[in-house]
Amino acid sequence: MVEELNIVIKNQIECYKPNSTTTTIEAIKSASKDTPIILDFDETLLLRNSTAEYLNSLQPRLIGALLLRIFNYFQPWNWLPPSIRGKNSRDWFLIIGTTLLLPWTLLFWQNKAKQLAKDFSNKEIIAALNENNQADVVVATLGFNLIVLPILKHIPINYSQLISCRFWRGAIDRHKGKLQMVIDALGVEAVERSLVVTDSSDDIPLLAKAAQPYYVVWSQAKYTVPMNDLYLPFFYLEKVKRPGQKYLFKAILGEDLLIIWLSYSWLSYQPIIHALSMLLLLISFWCIYEVGYWENDLVAEKYEEKPVLSENYYNYQPISNVWQPWLWSFYFAVLGIILLVASQNKFVTANFSLENGKILALPLIKWISFLAVVRGCFWIYNYVNKRTRIWLYFPLQICRYFGYLLITPINLVGTILLVTQVLTRYMPYVLYRYGGGKMENWSQLPKRLLCCLVFVFILSALTVGSGDCSLILNQQALAILLWCFLQAGYRIWQEVRQIKPIYSDGTNQVAEKLAD
Known part of the structure; x- marks a missing residue:
């Protein structure tokens, strides 16, 4: 049913595509006084999206960006009452919440709105409207009146009415839809003899109702993602590189961080402080590692015949200021090193002193130097061919898990866990590359089960080989084994359930017949 609806919408859009900007402008110029001209606002009369520009003007920008990130992650518009629940209320919630x-x-917006009107008003439409003095112009938008009005008053056109969403009741207006909003304001008869100009496929119902529908995408129009020029850790990773995968929580915090805690923090005399320091250093590491992901997409777009890029890649501005990730990384590194040194009881005095500064300086220099090496390795990885990348992926994984050794100790059990993680991340990548770079070759591998088996094998082999049962009979090893089995438990159960004799496996029977 959804596919059929999408086909209908696509066909309807095709009906309006032949309208060129030249044809549209001529129609506006020649419209009679009895033909209401209903103009869309965002990316039509204004060659930008007013809602996005407003959100992009939030001050302080860092707090604004964090608020948008939090709202977009938790999606509270899905918690609203059923009548206004869903993505139609997203923009309203972002506007009212921020x-x-x-x-x-709102105070800063007045000046920003004036500048937007000056820089991004649609000069062609304005000239056409001013030439047709008798035209009855109505501006209709699903944008919000407190955002649109400050812009519209600086656009030199005469209009009779602005139809827009209200601030407090914007969710109701948005769910009502533009067609109904326009009918409520003008009446059905006026809509049926109107000339409608819009760039939005969401306005198809309104276009279908109008006497002269013009579906036009203006070449100068552009949608700018709010706060897109401001770097936030993990934003590119979550929104562009691995959208919808919740990679931060599943892979970085849910896997890498736990492995680092079990390997490094377990040994500390102050494990809680040490664990917090590892969390901060992990974030510091990923601020730089994430730049490699961005660069990887950039190189793919530029050099590869069929680059594998997410749909969001073209909607989000790349990390334009490469120093911002380094500043974030340095900030988290300093905090992490302070906690790390505190967990090791190395401070000479309780307050800041030159001696304490020297104690902090060495691990901080080591860590920043390590991050520079990681950045260099990822740069080389990105600029070599795919086959060579197979061998460079291995040192990248070593850096990902073993880099903390420069500033904090580890024991043999922890080392085995890190080796296991590196191997079980590297082996699927080799299969992925030699399998033609198909994601299904990577995603179908039982990585957690593989991790569990490899850890048990290496730990058991070293225990038997050394004759030292303390390797396996200690709290750390048992905790890691428990974690491994919890991670792989469901997959182990799946594998056990599918065990059957070969003669009762239909797949094998078919394969044998084909072989014959």
């Missing part, structure tokens, strides 16, 4: 928390944004 405005209530950062109310001074």
Whole structure:
């Protein structure tokens, strides 16, 4: 049913595509006074999206960006009452939420709106409207009146009415839809004899109702993702590189961090402080490692015949200021090193002193130097061919898990866990590359089960070989084994359930017949 609806919408869009900007402008110029001209606002009369520009003007920008990140992650618009629940209320929730928390944004917006009107008004439409003085112009938008009005008053056109979403009741307006909003304001008869100009496929119902529908995408129009020029750790990873995978929580915090805690923090006399330091250093590491992901996409787009890029890649501005990740990384590194040194009881005095500064300097220099090496390795990885990348992926994984050895100790059990993780990440990658770079070759591998088996094998082999049962009979090893089995438990159960004799496996019977 959904596919059929999408086909219908696509066919309807095709009906309006022949309308060129030249044809549209001529129609506006020649419209009679009895033909209401209904103009879309965002990316039509204004060659930008007013809602996005407003969100991009939030001050302070860092707090604004964090708020947007939190809202977009938890999606509270899906918690609203059923009548206004869903993605139609997303923009309204973002506007009302950020405005209530950062109310001074409305003051800053007045100047920003004036500048937007000056820089991004659609000069062609303005000239056509001013030439047709008798035209009855109505601006209709699903944008919000408190955002649109400050812009519209600086656009030199005469309009009779602005139809837009209200601030407090914007969710209701958005769910009502533009067609119904326009009918409520103008009446059915006026809509049926109107000339409608819009760039949005969401306005198809309105176009279908109008006497003269013009579906036009203006070449100068551009949608800018709010706060897209401001770097936030993990944003590119979550939104662009691995959208929808929740990689931060599943792979980085849910896997890497636990492995680092079990390997390194377990040994500390102050494990909680040490664990916090490892968390901060992990974030510091990923601020730089993430730049490698961005660069990887950039290189793929530029040099590969069929680059594998997410749909979001073209919607989000790349990391334009490469120093921002380094600043974030350095900030988290300093905090992490302070906690790390504190967990090792190495501070000479309780307050800041030159001696304490010297104690902090060495591990910090080591860590920043290590990050520079990681960045260099990833750069080389990105600029060599795919086959060579197979061998460079291995040192990248070593850096990902063993780099902390430069500043904190580890024992044999922890080392075995790190070796296991490196191997079980590297082996699927080799299969992925030699399998033609198909993601299904990677995603179908039982990585957690493989990790469990490899750890048990290496630990058992070293225990038997050394004759030292303390390797396996200690709290750390038992905790790691428990974690491994919890991670792989469901997959182990799946594998056990499918065990059967070869003669009762239908797949094998078919294969034998084909072989004959």
